[in-house]
Amino acid sequence: MTGYRYHEQHTPPPARQVTDVAVERFEHIFEVDPKLMTAHVAQQLFPNWDTLRIAASRGDHLEWMHRHWAYQVISAQELLDEIESEQPG
Amino acid sequence: MTIAPELSDQVVSELADAVGGQHVLTSKTARYNRARVPAPFPVHRWAERVPDLVVMPASTEEVAEVMRIANAHRIPVVPRDGGTGLTDGAVPERRGIIVDVKRMNDVKAIDTDNRTCTVGAGINMLKLNEVLAPYGLLYPDDPASYPCSLVGGRIGTSGWSLIGSRYGHSRDLVLSFSFVLPTGRVIRVGDGGGPKVSKSSTGYQLKHLFMGHQGTLGIATEATLKLIPKPEAELSPFWAFPDYDSAHQCVQKLAHAGVATFAGAVLFDEWKVDYLRRDDEAYIPQPADVRALVCAVAYGNADEVRAGGKRFMRIARDAGARYLGDEISQGDWAARHDRYATPLHGRTRAGQVVPMSWHCEDSAINWTDLPQVRLEWHRIADDLRRRFDMFDDWGIFAYTSAATGVDYLTEIDIGIWEQELDDESWTAWVQAKKDIAEVAVRHGGSISACHGACRDGEVDLVPVELGGAFDVMLDVKRAVDPNNIMNPGKYLLDRAYETEVE
Numbered sequence: 001m002t003g004y005r006y007h008e009q010h011t012p013p014p015a016r017q018v019t020d021v022a023v024e025r026f027e028h029i030f031e032v033d034p035k036l037m038t039a040h041v042a043q044q045l046f047p048n049w050d051t052l053r054i055a056a057s058r059g060d061h062l063e064w065m066h067r068h069w070a071y072q073v074i075s076a077q078e079l080l081d082e083i084e085s086e087q088p089g
Numbered sequence: 090m091t092i093a094p095e096l097s098d099q100v101v102s103e104l105a106d107a108v109g110g111q112h113v114l115t116s117k118t119a120r121y122n123r124a125r126v127p128a129p130f131p132v133h134r135w136a137e138r139v140p141d142l143v144v145m146p147a148s149t150e151e152v153a154e155v156m157r158i159a160n161a162h163r164i165p166v167v168p169r170d171g172g173t174g175l176t177d178g179a180v181p182e183r184r185g186i187i188v189d190v191k192r193m194n195d196v197k198a199i200d201t202d203n204r205t206c207t208v209g210a211g212i213n214m215l216k217l218n219e220v221l222a223p224y225g226l227l228y229p230d231d232p233a234s235y236p237c238s239l240v241g242g243r244i245g246t247s248g249w250s251l252i253g254s255r256y257g258h259s260r261d262l263v264l265s266f267s268f269v270l271p272t273g274r275v276i277r278v279g280d281g282g283g284p285k286v287s288k289s290s291t292g293y294q295l296k297h298l299f300m301g302h303q304g305t306l307g308i309a310t311e312a313t314l315k316l317i318p319k320p321e322a323e324l325s326p327f328w329a330f331p332d333y334d335s336a337h338q339c340v341q342k343l344a345h346a347g348v349a350t351f352a353g354a355v356l357f358d359e360w361k362v363d364y365l366r367r368d369d370e371a372y373i374p375q376p377a378d379v380r381a382l383v384c385a386v387a388y389g390n391a392d393e394v395r396a397g398g399k400r401f402m403r404i405a406r407d408a409g410a411r412y413l414g415d416e417i418s419q420g421d422w423a424a425r426h427d428r429y430a431t432p433l434h435g436r437t438r439a440g441q442v443v444p445m446s447w448h449c450e451d452s453a454i455n456w457t458d459l460p461q462v463r464l465e466w467h468r469i470a471d472d473l474r475r476r477f478d479m480f481d482d483w484g485i486f487a488y489t490s491a492a493t494g495v496d497y498l499t500e501i502d503i504g505i506w507e508q509e510l511d512d513e514s515w516t517a518w519v520q521a522k523k524d525i526a527e528v529a530v531r532h533g534g535s536i537s538a539c540h541g542a543c544r545d546g547e548v549d550l551v552p553v554e555l556g557g558a559f560d561v562m563l564d565v566k567r568a569v570d571p572n573n574i575m576n577p578g579k580y581l582l583d584r585a586y587e588t589e590v591e
């Protein structure tokens with residue numbers, strides 16, 4: 001078993017604290033603050049591409065679910081905009 | 090081979106003759122894999138619930154033959170399908186034979202004229218819908234276990250569907266099914282005699298009786314299902330509220346709006362929002378003034394969904410809601426069909442992450458009682474967490490069960506650090522389940538809206554909830570299953586046989 005090929009993949013971007021319990025390293029991908037994973041469960045090191053792959057495949061899964069249940073998804077924002085524009089004044 | 094002595098070589102060879110030797114499974118793996126369901130249970134007691142062997146029949150006739158053998162030898166039989174049931178229904182309490190129906194997973198017929206299909210009880214809804222897709226048809230039974238629960242288990246539990254407010258729940262969508270009684274006799278139950286009838290007044294209505302019994306009355310082998318045209322459009326707006334009361338008012342206004350495409354609405358309480366703010370990518374960045382959430386869902390023809398959707402948006406805006414945007418709304422709804430993706434970890438009181446299993450109490454509660462039930466349930470959960478640092482309150486969802494907003498599937502989700510459960514904490518948990526059920530019954534609700542109520546704790550309240558109807562349940566059980574071979578130990582039904590002795 002060899003290690004991951006690209007060493008730089010092991011260096012995640014710096015964490016930005018988003019709440020008192022979560023950090024963000026990649027846009028819209030949140031992680032439990034590492035200080036909360038010291039006693040019972042250790043945080044795993046993922047290569048960057050794997051983190052991104054997991055997030056992207058979650059997106060694919062949700063897209064698949066939409067297609068599975070209906071031919072089209074209607075934007076509620078569009079409906080709200082229509083209501084606002086119909087409003088007098 | 091490690092099977093119980095009562096399953097003699099003779100029994101095993103009779104079963105092998107019935108289903109084929111390769112479909113009688115006796116290995117440790119085959120048996121332990123069917124010893125539990127996702128509902129948490131102390132790991133040190135796992136061995137108590139292992140079956141003696143597993144059979145995997147391929148037809149109604151084979152199931153009937155297995156039943157005849159089991160009945161003749163008085164061996165317990167537990168039907169098992171996806172094994173996702175949350176009330177231990179598919180878990181053998183008295184060892185015996187697991188009848189795993191997963192090999193019966195074929196689509197036997199698709200009737201596009203009457204919009205029905207006939208399938209084996211071991212088929213999964215997702216797989217079925219892939220077969221139906223080229224016909225533009227859909228089977229809309231949509232539990233949050235959609236990718237992994239199966240049609241026979243939906244019959245065994247009389248399941249609840251996320252979009253049941255529009256299309257009905259399992260009991261409405263299953264038109265009829267072949268059913269093997271504990272004696273091996275095969276009957277067809279439905280609305281009346283015809284397999285594709287949705288409303289009949291002939292005779293007793295046995296379909297309800299033979300659904301939701303948790304395998305205590307027999308085994309469904311083949312079912313005829315009602316189909317709908319695959320919806321043109323889906324809409325699922327989510328809104329944020331600064332307090333629970335406004336959200337509670339708004340969810341009922343949405344349900345009361347009389348929108349024909351309304352498929353369901355969900356109310357999230359403050360504890361749920363706190364949990365999501367901790368562990369769900371959509372809610373982590375939400376501002377602190379978000380204290381409760383509501384969503385409404387519509388399916389149907391695009392023009393109708395749009396028209397109804399505009400009405401929802403007006404109602405929510407007038408109720409003071411803030412729309413959370415398309416990305417969260419669409420993503421969160423799509424994730425609801427498959428809750429196995431829920432992050433299975435919780436927090437100790439100190440905030441440290443621990444692996445946790447998910448437990449869900451799933452009562453049916455009237456809208457008027459939701460606020461009070463929620464407070465009483467959280468008090469029970471808080472007390473438990475204070476005493477044992479292995480329980481975590483993950484909050485409450487309330488989903489409409491019907492288009493009129495009469496009652497809500499109300500689930501309190503509790504994280505349990507299952508590996509740490511010892512006898513003391515398990516006893517406390519069972520008592521908490523009993524207390525949760527007591528609150529539901531006292532408020533005029535029902536202990537379970539979807540899973541059934543045969544786990545330790547809640548089951549004690551079933552006679553209280555059902556009153557005289559529970560005695561009739563005992564009479565029915567004794568009449569249908571004279572030797573108590575079907576899933577013995579469940580639903581306090583052993584009492585049916587004690588009465589007889591007296």
Ligand SMILES: Cc1cc2nc3c(=O)[nH]c(=O)nc-3n(C[C@H](O)[C@H](O)[C@H](O)COP(=O)(O)OP(=O)(O)OC[C@H]3O[C@@H](n4cnc5c(N)ncnc54)[C@H](O)[C@@H]3O)c2cc1C
Pocket residue numbers: 126127167168169170171172173174175177178179190210231232233234237238239240241242243244245246247248249250251302303304307308309310427428429539540576
């Ligand atoms: C993540 C998750 C989300 C869930 N969400 C929902 C939800 O939204 N709505 C809902 O209703 N439930 C939900 N559940 C619970 C569960 O999925 C349902 O109870 C489902 O109907 C069980 O189906 P199954 O095929 O897994 O059955 P199993 O667990 O195998 O069996 C369930 C019961 O039915 C009996 N049974 C199985 N097959 C037969 C048969 N052929 N004939 C007679 N009896 C049989 C079993 O003995 C058992 O008592 C959820 C579970 C999970 C894990």
